[in-house]
Structure formats: structure tokens, C-alpha cells
Amino acid sequence: MATSMNTITLERAGAAARPARLxxxxxxxxxxxxxxLTRDLVKPNAGIYWADLIGSSLVGYGALAVAILSGTLWVAIVAGIVAVLALYRGMSMIHELTHVKHASLPGFRTGWNALIGVPMMIPSFMYEGVHNLHHAKTRYGTAEDPEYLPLALMKPWTLPVFILVSALAPIGLLIRFGVLAPLSALSPALRETVIARYSALSINPQFRRRMPQGDEKARWDMLETVTAIWALALIVTTVTGVLPLKAVLVFLAVGSGVALINQVRTLVAHLWENEGEVMTVTAQYLDSVNVPPPALLPVLWAPIGLRYHALHHLLPGVPYHALAEAHRRLSDVLEPDSPYYKANYRGLPGLVGKIATATMRGR
Structure with a gap:
């Protein structure tokens, strides 16, 4: 799941010096x-989905309230961290919405938007219709992939910029829904720009969304209207002093924390070594990352099955709660020389170091 609605153009490093990849x-x-081996794992468990969503929301908003209301600094900091992790987990479920058959989880998309999407200003249309392009066999890693940049082939300074710019995401979303959405209702030209450039959780600055049609447009308009009302309410009540400034700042800080964690996870979700060529499914898998057990911290920074991101590219239809079992089954039968094991990594530091080293070497 990518974080930013758009991002700056990042410069590539040493393209001429790199040999062509076979x-x-x-x-x-x-x-x-x-x-x-995974045919029986494709059915989502509604109980797990709803329990995860409701639990993450209750913990996240409860901790956010404590962070806002507490007069003790250390209590507010601890509560803020809990809020970031819980809401990050809840927001990560937007990834599932793009893959699950909604008939198998009645009402879940509506529930997610009500509990997470609208309050955090990331309604599901910001990812639905976008993420599926990342999984298209002929689009992955190309200029038409909204979620891909050859980060490992860019200048070293682009990595910290890539991460730090995500901290501005809550401000960007507040402007997108609280200012641009209402104004675009009055200007067709602005409306086209808002939809094309500021309506996708993507990292490819060249990506442009198409105008929604039919049922998609009706759902889009409804969610955008509700989110715009919420964003406008936040702006107006803050400016008029009805809502304490501290509450808004804590809310935005928690949103920034979520965006930062997700951007770091995005950084290590792939190896980012493709320069635009169409790749085979195996090549896409090897350019992606699994961080399976015994590593423990991925439970926090890669929740909702995101620790099995490479496996997810092999099996995009398997729900997040079944990926661990799919990994176990494949590990039990595949030979030691199978490329399956080459996408497994130990943890976050090594992955960040691998990508950073690649940028410094210009390869």
C-alpha cells in the first residue's frame, strides 16, 4: 500500500553505467x-476481518483520545504510539478491500469507510481501481504502475526524501478533501485535475487516474462528499476555536506517524530494481519481499499480511489471514533451490541497508 497521493520526481543514479539485466x-x-496448494485458502473469514477492523478502531481511537486529553507528557506519548500502530493496522485493511470479493464480506467496505476511511480521510476509492494496476502482469514495474519507482536505481538522497515527505500526508489529505473537493464542484477543469492527480494513494508521479463511471462514480461521489464534510468540519471548528488546537495537532501527528511507518514499509516491500521492462511473474516475485517468522517486529510495521508481500504477488486472491498457512505449505514442499526462498528476508534493517547500498553504488 503506497502512502502519498503524489510525490516529487526522484532522480535516477548511474543509468548509463549499469549493465542490462537478463x-x-x-x-x-x-x-x-x-x-x-492454496485452492482452499481463498475464502475470507468474515469474523477475522470484522474483529480486526473493530478492534483496531477501538484501540486506535481510544488511545488517540488519551493522547489528546492526558495532561502527562509520557502518557500522551505512549498513547500516541499505540494510536499510530492500531490505526495503521486498521488503515492497512484498505489493501484487502482491493482484492476481496465484496459479496463474500457483506457490508465490510461500508464498515471500513465509516470507521477508518472517512475519519482518516482515505476513503476506499483512493486505492480501489489503483492497486489492481500494480498487480497487472504487464504493468508491474513499468511507467504505468502507480505503485512503483526504481528507488534502488536513484540517488541516495532520494530515500530519506521519499520517507520524510510522507509526514505531510495528513495536511495534503485535509487540503484535498476540505479545500479542493468543494472548489472542484464549481470548476470542471479543477475537478479533472483533482481526480487525475490527487485521488490515488500512489508513489508514481506520472500516474493519472481516469474519471470514474457508473456505480464506481456513485460510490466515489458519496464517499468524497462525506469525507469533504468531515474535513471541512475539522478546518472550521479549529479556526473558530470550537475544537482545541491541541486535539487537531495530535490527530495530525498521529496521521503523520501512520504515514511514515507505511512509507518505510513501502520502501522495503520491493527491491525496486526494475527500470520499466515488463517482468515475468517470477521476476515480480523476486523483486518483492517476504519477512516471515521468526522475525517478530513485522507484526507491527507490516500488519494485515504485508509481511508476506512477495507471496501476495503470487497469490493476490488469498486473504491476509491465510498467507502464513500458504507460506508454510509452500516451504514444506518446494526444493531448497527454489526461487521461492530468495524473496525471504530477515528484517527491516537489512532491507533498508540493501536498498541504500544499491543507490550509493548506482546499480
């Missing part, structure tokens, strides 16, 4: 095992 052929044994 194409990676599909590993038929791995792809066949992945398909055959």
Missing part, C-alpha cells in the same frame, strides 16, 4: 505449487 524466466514448479 530476463528472469518463470519458475513453473513454484507457480504450479502456489496455485495447487
Amino acid at each position: 530476463p528472469i524466466a518463470d519458475d513453473k514448479a513454484m507457480l504450479k505449487a502456489a496455485a495447487e
Whole structure:
């Protein structure tokens, strides 16, 4: 899941000095095992989804309230951290909304938008219709992929900029829904710009959204209207002094914390080594990252199955709660020389170091 609605253009490093990469052929044994061993894992468990959503929301907003109301600094800081982690987990479920068949989880999209999407100003249309392009076989890693940049091939300074700019996401979302959405209702030209450039959780600055049509447009308009009312209410009540400035600042700080964690996770979700060529499924898998057990911290920084991001690219239809079982089954049957194991990494520091080293070497 990418964080920013758009991002700055990041400069590539040493393109002329890099040798051409040889194409990676599909590993038929791995792809066949992945398909055959997981046929019974594709049904989402509604109880798990709803419990996770409601639990994350209760903990997140409860901790946010404590952070706002507490007069003790250390209590406010601890509560703020809890709020960031819980709301980050809840917001990460937007990734599931783009893959799950909504008929198998009646009302879940509405529930997620009510509890997370609208209050945090990331309604589901910001990701639905966007993330599926990242999984399109002929789009992954190309200029048409909204969630891909060759970060490992760029200048070293681009990595900290990539991460730190995400801290501005709550301000950007407040402006997008509280200012641009109402104004765009009065200007067709501005409306086209808002939809094309500021209506997607993407990291590719060249990506442009198409205008929504049919049922998608009706759902989009409803969610955008409700979110705009919420954003306007935050702005007006803050300016008029009805809502204490501290409450708004804590809310925005928690939102920034969520965006920062997600951007770091995005940084290590792939190796970011493709320069625009169409890739095989196996090549896409090897450019992606799993951080399986025994690592413990990914439970916090890569929740809702995101620790199995490479496996998810093999099996995008498997719900997050079944990915651990899918990983176990594949690990039990695939030979030690299978490319499956080459996408498994130990943890966050090594992955960040790998990408940072690649930028410094210009390769």
C-alpha cells in the first residue's frame, strides 16, 4: 500500500553505467505449487476481518483520545504510539478491500469507510481501481504502475526524501478533501485535475487516474462528499476555536506517524530494481519481499499480511489471514533451490541497508 497521493520526481543514479539485466524466466514448479496448494485458502473469514477492523478502531481511537486529553507528557506519548500502530493496522485493511470479493464480506467496505476511511480521510476509492494496476502482469514495474519507482536505481538522497515527505500526508489529505473537493464542484477543469492527480494513494508521479463511471462514480461521489464534510468540519471548528488546537495537532501527528511507518514499509516491500521492462511473474516475485517468522517486529510495521508481500504477488486472491498457512505449505514442499526462498528476508534493517547500498553504488 503506497502512502502519498503524489510525490516529487526522484532522480535516477548511474543509468548509463549499469549493465542490462537478463530476463528472469518463470519458475513453473513454484507457480504450479502456489496455485495447487492454496485452492482452499481463498475464502475470507468474515469474523477475522470484522474483529480486526473493530478492534483496531477501538484501540486506535481510544488511545488517540488519551493522547489528546492526558495532561502527562509520557502518557500522551505512549498513547500516541499505540494510536499510530492500531490505526495503521486498521488503515492497512484498505489493501484487502482491493482484492476481496465484496459479496463474500457483506457490508465490510461500508464498515471500513465509516470507521477508518472517512475519519482518516482515505476513503476506499483512493486505492480501489489503483492497486489492481500494480498487480497487472504487464504493468508491474513499468511507467504505468502507480505503485512503483526504481528507488534502488536513484540517488541516495532520494530515500530519506521519499520517507520524510510522507509526514505531510495528513495536511495534503485535509487540503484535498476540505479545500479542493468543494472548489472542484464549481470548476470542471479543477475537478479533472483533482481526480487525475490527487485521488490515488500512489508513489508514481506520472500516474493519472481516469474519471470514474457508473456505480464506481456513485460510490466515489458519496464517499468524497462525506469525507469533504468531515474535513471541512475539522478546518472550521479549529479556526473558530470550537475544537482545541491541541486535539487537531495530535490527530495530525498521529496521521503523520501512520504515514511514515507505511512509507518505510513501502520502501522495503520491493527491491525496486526494475527500470520499466515488463517482468515475468517470477521476476515480480523476486523483486518483492517476504519477512516471515521468526522475525517478530513485522507484526507491527507490516500488519494485515504485508509481511508476506512477495507471496501476495503470487497469490493476490488469498486473504491476509491465510498467507502464513500458504507460506508454510509452500516451504514444506518446494526444493531448497527454489526461487521461492530468495524473496525471504530477515528484517527491516537489512532491507533498508540493501536498498541504500544499491543507490550509493548506482546499480
